Amino acid sequence: MFYEIVATLVSAFVGAGLVLALNKLTGGRLPKWAMPVGAGLAMIVTTVANEYAWYERTRDLLPEGMTVVMEVENNSLYRPWTYVVPFVERFAALDEQSLRTHQAQPALRMVDLVFMGRWSAPEKMVVLGNCDTHQRAPLIDAVSFDTSGEVSGVDWVTVPADDPILTAICKLEVTS
Numbered sequence: 001m002f003y004e005i006v007a008t009l010v011s012a013f014v015g016a017g018l019v020l021a022l023n024k025l026t027g028g029r030l031p032k033w034a035m036p037v038g039a040g041l042a043m044i045v046t047t048v049a050n051e052y053a054w055y056e057r058t059r060d061l062l063p064e065g066m067t068v069v070m071e072v073e074n075n076s077l078y079r080p081w082t083y084v085v086p087f088v089e090r091f092a093a094l095d096e097q098s099l100r101t102h103q104a105q106p107a108l109r110m111v112d113l114v115f116m117g118r119w120s121a122p123e124k125m126v127v128l129g130n131c132d133t134h135q136r137a138p139l140i141d142a143v144s145f146d147t148s149g150e151v152s153g154v155d156w157v158t159v160p161a162d163d164p165i166l167t168a169i170c171k172l173e174v175t176s
Contacts, residue, residue, distance in 0.1 A: 001119075008046045015042025048081070054118055055088035065097040066114070069168040090117035094168050101174050102149030107132040109169050110139065129169035134159055136166050 019038035023030040059068055074089035075082035098112035107130055115123045126139040128151065135156040142153040159166050 004047075004050050007050070008043050011042040011046040012039040015039045018042075048079075051118075052085075052087045055091065058116060059091070062093055066093045066095055067168060068092070069094045069113075069164045090115065090120075092116075092165065094165070096172055099169075099172050099174065102145075105149035106174065108149065108151065109172065109174075111169055111172070113165065127165065127169070128154060129166050130156070131166070131170035134161055134163070134166060136163070136169070 016035050016039040019030065019035045023034065055071070062068075068091050070092040071088045072090045073086035075086045093114045093116065095112040095114060098110075100110040102108060109129045109131065111127055111129070113125050113127045115125065127136055128139050128143075129136040133156075135158050137154045137156045139154070144152050146152075
């Protein structure tokens with residue numbers, strides 16, 4: 001965030017400098033308000049560019065074995081351009097290396113899911129997926145496992161067959 005603020009401030013000086021240079025080239029014919037408007041427009045352009053670049057920049061920094069499984073796009077009234085081209089405001093990434101299974105329950109798969117947001121700290125949640133029944137559930141404190149791999153205390157949610165999170169969990173290759 002610090003670098004984005006610095007980039008925005010630098011762009012303001014660049015925008016004002018371009019207007020100043022243009023004013024010199026035109027013999028001082030530009031109105032006095034042109035310089036602050038140029039600085040403001042440069043700041044807006046930089047801010048919008050950072051909004052759109054955040055997702056790709058963050059996704060490219062994910063470690064190997066992290067797969068983006070869900071993207072949440074944003075469009076809002078105070079940003080009318082987002083209705084034309086929405087930007088990704090947050091996403092969920094699956095940690096493939098965190099896959100845990102039980103020999104007696106191969107359809108049950110436990111993985112770490114990391115939620116990343118534009119202006120929020122990353123959050124990790126352990127998710128249990130049942131590939132046979134198309135269900136998944138977040139694992140919380142009340143969940144327990146017995147020696148045969150049976151799970152109790154889980155609030156299962158039945159998801160559609162094309163649910164991106166469960167699909168990604170079930171595609172992971174189980175290694176013994």
